[in-house]
Amino acid sequence: MITEALARLGRSGLAALAGIGRAHLLLAGIVAGVPALLPRPRLLLAQLYNIGVLSVLIIAVSGLFVGMVLGLQGYYVLNQFGAEESLGVMVAASLVRELGPVVTALLVAGRAGSALTAEIGLMKATEQLSALEMMAVDPVRRVLTPRFFGGWISMPLLAAMFSALGVLGGWFVGVGLLGVDDGAFWSQMKAKLDFREDLVNGVIKSLVFGVVVSWIALFQGYDAVPTSAGVSRATTRSVVHSALAVLGLDFILTALMFGD
Amino acid sequence: MGNGVPATPTPPSATRNPDARPPIDKGGAAPLVRIRGLCFARGDKMVFDGVDLDIARGAVTAIMGPSGTGKTTLLKLISGQLRPQAGSIEVDGQNVHRLGRGELYALRTRMGMLFQSGALLGDLTVFENVAFPLREHARLPPSLLRRLVLMKLEAVGLRGAADLLPAQLSGGMARRVALARAIALDPMMVMYDEPFTGQDPISMGVLVSLVHQLNDAGGLSSIIVSHDVPETLGIADQVYVIAQGRVLCSGTPEQVSADPDPRVRQFLDGDPDGPVHFHYPAAPLAEDLLGAGDRRR
Ligand SMILES: Nc1ncnc2c1ncn2[C@@H]1O[C@H](COP(=O)(O)OP(=O)(O)OP(=O)(O)O)[C@@H](O)[C@H]1O
Numbered sequence: 001m002i003t004e005a006l007a008r009l010g011r012s013g014l015a016a017l018a019g020i021g022r023a024h025l026l027l028a029g030i031v032a033g034v035p036a037l038l039p040r041p042r043l044l045l046a047q048l049y050n051i052g053v054l055s056v057l058i059i060a061v062s063g064l065f066v067g068m069v070l071g072l073q074g075y076y077v078l079n080q081f082g083a084e085e086s087l088g089v090m091v092a093a094s095l096v097r098e099l100g101p102v103v104t105a106l107l108v109a110g111r112a113g114s115a116l117t118a119e120i121g122l123m124k125a126t127e128q129l130s131a132l133e134m135m136a137v138d139p140v141r142r143v144l145t146p147r148f149f150g151g152w153i154s155m156p157l158l159a160a161m162f163s164a165l166g167v168l169g170g171w172f173v174g175v176g177l178l179g180v181d182d183g184a185f186w187s188q189m190k191a192k193l194d195f196r197e198d199l200v201n202g203v204i205k206s207l208v209f210g211v212v213v214s215w216i217a218l219f220q221g222y223d224a225v226p227t228s229a230g231v232s233r234a235t236t237r238s239v240v241h242s243a244l245a246v247l248g249l250d251f252i253l254t255a256l257m258f259g260d
Numbered sequence: 261m262g263n264g265v266p267a268t269p270t271p272p273s274a275t276r277n278p279d280a281r282p283p284i285d286k287g288g289a290a291p292l293v294r295i296r297g298l299c300f301a302r303g304d305k306m307v308f309d310g311v312d313l314d315i316a317r318g319a320v321t322a323i324m325g326p327s328g329t330g331k332t333t334l335l336k337l338i339s340g341q342l343r344p345q346a347g348s349i350e351v352d353g354q355n356v357h358r359l360g361r362g363e364l365y366a367l368r369t370r371m372g373m374l375f376q377s378g379a380l381l382g383d384l385t386v387f388e389n390v391a392f393p394l395r396e397h398a399r400l401p402p403s404l405l406r407r408l409v410l411m412k413l414e415a416v417g418l419r420g421a422a423d424l425l426p427a428q429l430s431g432g433m434a435r436r437v438a439l440a441r442a443i444a445l446d447p448m449m450v451m452y453d454e455p456f457t458g459q460d461p462i463s464m465g466v467l468v469s470l471v472h473q474l475n476d477a478g479g480l481s482s483i484i485v486s487h488d489v490p491e492t493l494g495i496a497d498q499v500y501v502i503a504q505g506r507v508l509c510s511g512t513p514e515q516v517s518a519d520p521d522p523r524v525r526q527f528l529d530g531d532p533d534g535p536v537h538f539h540y541p542a543a544p545l546a547e548d549l550l551g552a553g554d555r556r557r
């Protein structure tokens with residue numbers, strides 16, 4: 001009984017390690033495809049559209065609502081200390097440092113990451129990847145590399161948009177509805193928000209999340225069992241693993257960036 | 261290996277059949293594909309157990325055998341998509357599984373493969389699918405590319421479908437587009453995996469003559485995997501029947517048709533029972549139905 005359980009534990013541990021190894025090999029293959037991608041920017045543009053542009057609506061709407069909620073909640077807390085002029089800083093800092101990169105990454109994982117996994121998994125199941133191989137075209141370089149960089153480049157841009165619309169949402173609720181002073185809202189934000197501390201760190205976070213979300217999505221698709229059940233499992237795993245990785249990495253990055 | 265099984269790698273002498281086709285091995289040239297001692301297993305299941313097989317240049321070679329014997333697997337091994345556990349596969353003198361990536365890809369530009377499922381790229385139109393290998397490997401001016409692609413599509417009777425997406429095609433049409441794609445680069449050899457399934461009698465006839473033409477005109481070598489016995493025997497120069505991991509018999513269509521081996525006879529004549537089992541290996545039916553086994557069902 002116990003030995004059996006141990007054996008099972010060992011087997012799944014080994015399988016997980018092997019998976020991590022395959023994922024790293026795949027990433028190396030994806031990066032090795034960069035030279036082939038440079039002369040064909042169209043492939044990248046198509047993916048920037050697929051992953052980035054098509055996510056704009058959900059990111060914009062979510063950013064606006066998150067900002068409005070921040071404006072509301074922030075106002076009630078700050079009001080108790082008579083510090084509602086600081087609402088602008090509070091909203092902007094929360095968005096740029098945390099919510100922008102994190103929520104954007106979660107939304108992109110759900111909207112675009114799952115789609116990438118399903119697309120690659122189905123291409124594998126319908127032998128399209130093998131057909132590319134047989135036409136002497138490397139499917140990793142041709143199919144995965146543009147998608148990876150499309151996702152990576154889109155992520156910070158989408159996060160910036162999320163934060164910008166979030167600030168507008170917070171402004172609308174704070175200044176427009178609750179009567180916070182317009183000038184104080186913006187001037188405090190400009191004075192207290194640090195370019196390096198806040199903006200650069202936020203961008204670094206989104207760049208890391210961009211790598212993680214695209215990588216997990218492509219790996220799950222490429223590694224999927226090539227059947228309908230296998231692709232559906234891979235899609236679920238893609239979203240779950242991405243979400244966990246983003247939240248876990250966010251803690252680590254925050255501790256490293258703002259921890260001292 | 262090959263005990264008692266006539267797994268003859270060299271084409272048997274044609275003395276038995278005076279009216280056999282002209283000699284396949286033109287001038288005794290080395291075979292295009294040379295397989296020796298091939299062993300391949302999927303998990304515990306031995307798919308090939310010591311297979312020797314030669315594919316002659318410029319000929320149509322048919323690989324026949326019951327469903328699930330590994331015909332598709334054999335094509336994947338020849339094209340280097342799968343790696344055998346033992347044995348060697350040489351294509352045009354190069355050991356496929358010893359080649360580096362670049363060399364393997366260079367070899368593959370000279371091989372066309374028609375996948376059993378078609379395997380067209382789903383986000384490209386029929387035209388773009390056929391143009392794909394040309395765009396990747398041949399720098400052609402757009403007007404020439406267009407003309408070439410339309411000619412290939414015309415050959416399979418689908419020029420009118422050039423603007424459709426693969427999802428809008430029937431299975432048989434998709435397979436014909438895949439055929440046009442497989443011959444787009446004018447390869448030295450084409451592997452057809454079940455080209456005739458799902459084709460109506462008219463397109464079947466067109467395909468059969470197309471395969472013939474390609475071979476006669478282009479000096480192309482063809483490997484056809486099929487269960488369609490009469491069509492395949494009709495166009496093949498050389499036939500291999502494989503089953504249960506071995507080559508059961510080989511030779512010209514006439515020799516194979518005359519082969520006395522009961523397993524070959526059963527396959528060619530389509531008898532439901534005989535030495536080759538229609539069923540995948542299993543416990544006796546009664547045992548399963550009566551729940552004698554301790555299966556979790
Ligand atoms: N991906 C796979 N994983 C495990 N086993 C496989 C896989 N693909 C094929 N097999 C097994 O390998 C054997 C040979 O399969 P293959 O597809 O080559 O058969 P085939 O001769 O082409 O059959 P058909 O005429 O039906 O296409 C089968 O018994 C199958 O169970």
Ligand SMILES: [Mg+2]
Nearest residue numbers: 331332333376
């Ligand atoms: Mg098959």
